[in-house]
Amino acid sequence: MIAQNAAVLVVVLPLLSAPLVALIRNPAIAGAAALVIAALDAVLATLLLCQTLDGTVISYHLGNWAPPIGIEYRIDLLAAAMACLLSYAATLVALFLPVSLQGAVSPGDRPRLFAAFLLCLAGLVGIVVTGDIFNVFVFLEISSLSTYVLIAMGAGTDRRALTAAFDYLILGATGATFFVIGIAFLYVVTGTLNMADLGERMATAPKRAILVGSSFIFVGVALKAAMLPLHRWMPNAYAYAPAAIGTFLAMTATKVAIYMLIRMSDFVFDTPGEIGRVNFAALLPPIGLAMLLAGSVIAVTTKDLRRLLAYSSIANLGLMLVALGLGGVAGIAAALVNLFNHAIIKGGMFATTAAVLHRRGSTRMEALAGLSKDMPVAFGLLVLGGLALIGVPLTAGFVSKLVVIKLAFDQANWLVVGGVLLTSLITVAYIWRIVEAGMLAVPEKPRPRRDLHPAFILPAGLLGAATLGLGIWSEPMLTLASRIAAQMIGTAP
Amino acid sequence: METLLMIGLLAALGALAVAIAFMDDLLVVTMLSGIFSFTCCAIFVLFDAPDVAFTEACVGAGVSTVLTLAAIRLTGRREKRVGRRASAVGLLVSTVCGLALVYGTLELPRFGDPAAPANLHVAPHYLNESAAEMGIPNVITSVLGAYRGYDTMGETVVVFTAALGVLLLLGGSQSRPLHRGDAPARADRDVILRSVATLFVPMTLFLAPYVQFHGAYSPGGGFQAGAILGGALILYGLVFGIDRLNRLVPERVLQVIAALGVLTYGGTGLVTLALGRNFLDYDALSAGPTGQQIGLTAIELGVFMTVTCVMTLLFQRFASRRSEP
Numbered sequence: 055m056i057a058q059n060a061a062v063l064v065v066v067l068p069l070l071s072a073p074l075v076a077l078i079r080n081p082a083i084a085g086a087a088a089l090v091i092a093a094l095d096a097v098l099a100t101l102l103l104c105q106t107l108d109g110t111v112i113s114y115h116l117g118n119w120a121p122p123i124g125i126e127y128r129i130d131l132l133a134a135a136m137a138c139l140l141s142y143a144a145t146l147v148a149l150f151l152p153v154s155l156q157g158a159v160s161p162g163d164r165p166r167l168f169a170a171f172l173l174c175l176a177g178l179v180g181i182v183v184t185g186d187i188f189n190v191f192v193f194l195e196i197s198s199l200s201t202y203v204l205i206a207m208g209a210g211t212d213r214r215a216l217t218a219a220f221d222y223l224i225l226g227a228t229g230a231t232f233f234v235i236g237i238a239f240l241y242v243v244t245g246t247l248n249m250a251d252l253g254e255r256m257a258t259a260p261k262r263a264i265l266v267g268s269s270f271i272f273v274g275v276a277l278k279a280a281m282l283p284l285h286r287w288m289p290n291a292y293a294y295a296p297a298a299i300g301t302f303l304a305m306t307a308t309k310v311a312i313y314m315l316i317r318m319s320d321f322v323f324d325t326p327g328e329i330g331r332v333n334f335a336a337l338l339p340p341i342g343l344a345m346l347l348a349g350s351v352i353a354v355t356t357k358d359l360r361r362l363l364a365y366s367s368i369a370n371l372g373l374m375l376v377a378l379g380l381g382g383v384a385g386i387a388a389a390l391v392n393l394f395n396h397a398i399i400k401g402g403m404f405a406t407t408a409a410v411l412h413r414r415g416s417t418r419m420e421a422l423a424g425l426s427k428d429m430p431v432a433f434g435l436l437v438l439g440g441l442a443l444i445g446v447p448l449t450a451g452f453v454s455k456l457v458v459i460k461l462a463f464d465q466a467n468w469l470v471v472g473g474v475l476l477t478s479l480i481t482v483a484y485i486w487r488i489v490e491a492g493m494l495a496v497p498e499k500p501r502p503r504r505d506l507h508p509a510f511i512l513p514a515g516l517l518g519a520a521t522l523g524l525g526i527w528s529e530p531m532l533t534l535a536s537r538i539a540a541q542m543i544g545t546a547p
Numbered sequence: 548m549e550t551l552l553m554i555g556l557l558a559a560l561g562a563l564a565v566a567i568a569f570m571d572d573l574l575v576v577t578m579l580s581g582i583f584s585f586t587c588c589a590i591f592v593l594f595d596a597p598d599v600a601f602t603e604a605c606v607g608a609g610v611s612t613v614l615t616l617a618a619i620r621l622t623g624r625r626e627k628r629v630g631r632r633a634s635a636v637g638l639l640v641s642t643v644c645g646l647a648l649v650y651g652t653l654e655l656p657r658f659g660d661p662a663a664p665a666n667l668h669v670a671p672h673y674l675n676e677s678a679a680e681m682g683i684p685n686v687i688t689s690v691l692g693a694y695r696g697y698d699t700m701g702e703t704v705v706v707f708t709a710a711l712g713v714l715l716l717l718g719g720s721q722s723r724p725l726h727r728g729d730a731p732a733r734a735d736r737d738v739i740l741r742s743v744a745t746l747f748v749p750m751t752l753f754l755a756p757y758v759q760f761h762g763a764y765s766p767g768g769g770f771q772a773g774a775i776l777g778g779a780l781i782l783y784g785l786v787f788g789i790d791r792l793n794r795l796v797p798e799r800v801l802q803v804i805a806a807l808g809v810l811t812y813g814g815t816g817l818v819t820l821a822l823g824r825n826f827l828d829y830d831a832l833s834a835g836p837t838g839q840q841i842g843l844t845a846i847e848l849g850v851f852m853t854v855t856c857v858m859t860l861l862f863q864r865f866a867s868r869r870s871e872p
Contacts, residue, residue, distance in 0.1 A: 055823070062816075062826040069704060070813040073806035076711060116697040118828035122669050125697045166715050173708050180701070192701035196708055203712035235648070242655050245668030259664065266651025 057101060061114040061127045064098040064137055065183060065193075067091060068144075069176035076169035084165035085152035088172055092148045095175065096141040102134040102183075109541060113185070121185065122248035128185030132390075132538045136182040136313050139397055143305040144175045146401070146513035147298050153509040154298040154408045158210040167207055171299070174200040178310050188247045190314070191234055194278075198226045201307065205295040211415075218290035225277060225287045233274030239267030249317070271318065272334050279311035281375065282345045285368055292364035297408030297417075300360060304367055305401040309393050312374050316386060316542065319378075338379025343473045345372025350480035354487065359407055359417040362484055363400065366443060369477060370396045376470055377458050384464075386539035388457040391531055395442075395450040395524060402517030403439035406432050409510035419487065424497030431505045433492050435518045440485035442521045445478050449525035453532070553593055559586050571626040577615045584608035594658075598687060598766035601758070605774035610858055613781055617865035681843070682836030683763040691768065692843040696827050699846070700812050702770075703853050707809050710857040714802070717864045737786075744786040751779035759851055763843070769850025776851075777858025784859075789866045798863055801856040808853030815845045 056063065071091045078084040105112060106129060114127040129137075151171065155164055177197025181190050202223045208215030237247070243259040246252050256264055273284075280288040288308070292300045319335070349369030356362040370392065377388035407417055409432055414421050426433040442451030455474060462470035506514065524531050563583045570576050584607030591600035656663035673690050681689040691699050755776035762768035784792030816827040819842075824831035829842025 055820075059820055059826065062820075066813060066816065066826065070810060070817070072704075072711075073707060073809045077803060077806055114825065116826055117693060118825040118830065119694050123672050124694050163715055166711055170708070170711055170715065173704065173711070176704075188695075189698055189701070192698050192705070195705050196701060199705060199708045199712060203708075203715055206712075206716055239651055239655075242663070242665050245664040245666070245670065255664070255668070260654040262654040263651050266647050269647065 056098075057105075059114075060098045060101045060105070061112050061129050061183060062116065064095060064102060064141070065176055065180045067095055067098065067176075068172040068179070069196075072169040072172040072176065075172060076166050078165045081152070081161045081164035084168045085148075088151070088168040089145070089148040091172060092141060092144040092175065095179070096138070096145045099134065099137040099141040099179075102129055103131075103138050105129075106131045106134040109537075122246045122251045125189050126185040126248060127183050128250070129183050130538075131534075131541050132313070132316065133182050135390075135394075135534065135538060136310070137179050139309065139394060140175060140178050140182065140306050143302055143397065143401060144171070146405070146516065147171075147302040147305075149513050150405065150408065150507075150509040151298040153507055154412055155296060156412070158296050159207055160210070163207075167204065170200040170203050171302070173197075174204060174302075178306055181310055182313055185249050186247050187237055187240070187249050187252065191230070191237060194230060194233065197307075197310075198230060201303065202226065204299045205291050205303075207299070208294045208296045211296075212294050214290065215294035218287075218294040222287040222291045225284070229274045229277030229284075231274075232270045232277070236267045236270030236272075236274060239263050239270065243267075268334075275311055275314045275318070278308070279315065279375075280308050280368060280371060282341055282348065282368075282372075285345070288368065289361050289364040292367070292404075293358060293360040297360070297404070297411045301401060301404035301408055304363070304404045305397045308367070308371055309397055312371070312378075312389065312393055315378065316389065335379050335381055338375045339467075339470060342372040342375030342377075342379060343470065345369060345375065346473055346477045347372075347480075350477045350484065353484040354480060356484075357419055359410070359419065359422065359488065359491075360404070362487070363403055363407065366481070366484065367396075367400055369481075370400070370443075373454070373458060373474065373477075376474075377461065380458075380461050380465060380467065380470070383536065383539045383543050384461050386542055387532075387535040388461050390535040390538055391457050392454045394531060394535070395454045398517055398520045398524065399439050399442045399449075399451055402514055402521055403436060403443075405510060405514040405517060406435040406439070406506075409506045409514060410436075412507055412510070413504060419491040420495070422488070422491040423495040424501060425492035428501045428503045429505050431511075432514075435514055436488055436492065437485075438518050438521060440488055442525065444481045444485055447525070448522065450521045450523075450528075450531075452525055453528040457532070549593060553590070556586055556590050556593070560590075571628070572624060573619050573626055574616075574624050577612055577619065580615070581608050581612040584611075598768070598771060601766060601771045602774055605771070605778050606858075609778050610774070610781060610862070613785065614861060614865055617862070621865070621868060680836065681839045683840065683843070685763055685765065687766070688762050688768055688843065688847075689839075692846055693829065693839055696842075696846060699850065700816070700827070703809055703812055703850050706857050707805060707853055710802075710805055710860050713861055713864050717868055741786055744782055748779050748783050751775060751782070755779065755855075759847065762847060763840075769847040770854055773851045773854025774858060776855045777862075780855070780859045781862045784862060784866060789863065792859075793863065793867070796859060798860065801860045801863070805853050805856035805860065808849045808851070808856065811849030811852065812846045813849075815842055815849070 068091055071087070075084050075087050075091075078087065102112070109131070112127070112129040113121075114129070115121065116125045116127065119125075148171070151168070152164070155167070159167055174197050177193045177195075177200060180193030181197065184190055184193065202219050205222060206216055206219035208218070240252060240256070240263075241247060243263040244252055244255040246255055277284045292304055295303060346369045349365045349367070349372060353362050353365035353369065356365060374389045374392045374396070377385055377392055379385070380388070410422070410425065410429065411417050413429065438449070442449035445451045445455035455478065459471055459474055462474070560583065563579055563586065567576050567579050567583070570579065584603055587607065588600040588604045591597070591603060656665075660666070673686055673694060677686045677689045678684065681693060683689060755772045758767035758775060759769060759772035762772075780792065780796065783795070815829075819828045819831040820826055822831040827842070829839045832838040832841045
């Protein structure tokens, strides 16, 4: 029974546990409950991945109404893989969430924060498993609302979290409005909300309404994906949110927006690999390249480790957009390799940063002095992640960059090749700043040697190990990505 | 006649929006947004969507105005000028968006056109089959509660998330004990206000269950009924003081009921799962339209619980908070 209903349980489990967790009074029990639920959700997502690995597409009719009358959950390999990414990320973060909230959020508020965390997870998973575009909007609202709250909870340590959350609230709400206006246009001219059905009926619909509708949807998603010039909310949100929440968002939030771009290019817009009739795909490489360069350059000048990582994320999102814009099966596959690998690399670095913040109370560059002596493991993990961001061989980052460069090389797109190589050099500069701050800077006073709090060892260590592992043994990720891409385009792998 | 009315109302909306954008007295802005919401209500009625008008009147014009006023009380009435007043980029972006919307609508089918795609694809099923499948005449209720019931569950969770957020942000447990404020309406002075409220609140208490249970036949349902009952409780708190409201419905009780509302909705889905059907397949509860009706009643009850309690909770939180020293 669980196996055949896993499609809906993967969303409903965290969604309905959240109100219960919110009512628990003891923060320790609530934290443990959140961890257990996230872990169970990861099991369900894994189950879905196993069921879809052979190319099966699960179609689950909610309320037993056949689509397009009712809402359909439609889980292909891409949806299952994304659900895995989201629930694994939540489980790893839930391991150190309670510890990292110490001193930042009062104990009485923590159960509600755990509930908001579960709602955020449920919202994001709900977006990736559904086949109904209005259902996407509903779950986008759930995840966005809970994200605003989670970011604002950083105010216990830094009041700037409030303005960061407010900025994101205004921009995110604007993005959601654009998205829903776009849905309305598409609905008026097609009469359906089911994405597969929509894709078929668009061909005969009035062109202007489709054009405007898809443009509004594109802008809404672009905002969520922090696409230049709509990226302003992102660095502050990542830097001032509670560190554990920042880790979760870095691994999931913008990734889901990229997922939406890929999904909509297949379902809502009938030209696979190209987004819409106005062909937004042509926009993606220039925007992506601009993000690559701007993100990397600003990262070099930041004074705070978490802001540095956030700007580096903008650069990496740029890389995914470039890959997506290059088009075709290979383009989607390259974007997906980047998406998963970057979630792992950046997740590991943010988790390590959360551990540093927990010990030192700050992630400003000056506060890192002496890190290599008294937190050698944390420093090692940061450097490992940094090497992966640069794209050094034997790390996952090397694989990601290689697939993009290879693809651009095949298409003789020298601008992309040059841009990616140039940013690798700039990445060396900002990673060197971490090394310099952590190893060469002389601390004001010697600190006792206290490495990572035990709660951080498993998540940060696992993500670090995966960064190395997927670099050395890159085959599974590449196969998975190309299988997904082939399924999306509709060709045999 | 109707066209003229529509043009007049839309012109009023435009004028109000411009006025709101240029006003810097936030109290006036709040009042104008209230009027904006009421104008929207009138438009919704013209579009034959009285249930949306209901909710807009209660939530848009009523509750959100009260909440904004409470926020202004905590912060200040005048907008602080920072930076430039208007930016060329902002003007350009909004002009482009506006033009795009106009361009897109030029080709849309006429309002209410029976040959419009939206009226030919899934809508005929809703209109023709709903009576047989649900056994209730109000098609909107069957779309919201059954055909697209899962979306409605999501919306209920959105409402719950909003309450969770306000509780977290406006100092949940670490907050000071609830502030004992004076009743805003004083017994010796505001006789009319108090007597009107005394008459009005009980009537509203009757209206809410009516709207709730009549949702099968006429515009209404959990969202509307919840907004009405929440509005009545807020009115009570406004006139007779937040302390009396807190004594009537303690915050912890509201929190529990709000959570239970979500669980009632989701629990209905879990029950149908346990009976071996799909999530929210009300046919599991009983054969034919009866099953659908049991399911609809259960989920509307869940929506009602959550919406009522969240409305009241939001007001309590804002009203109980002392302004920062």
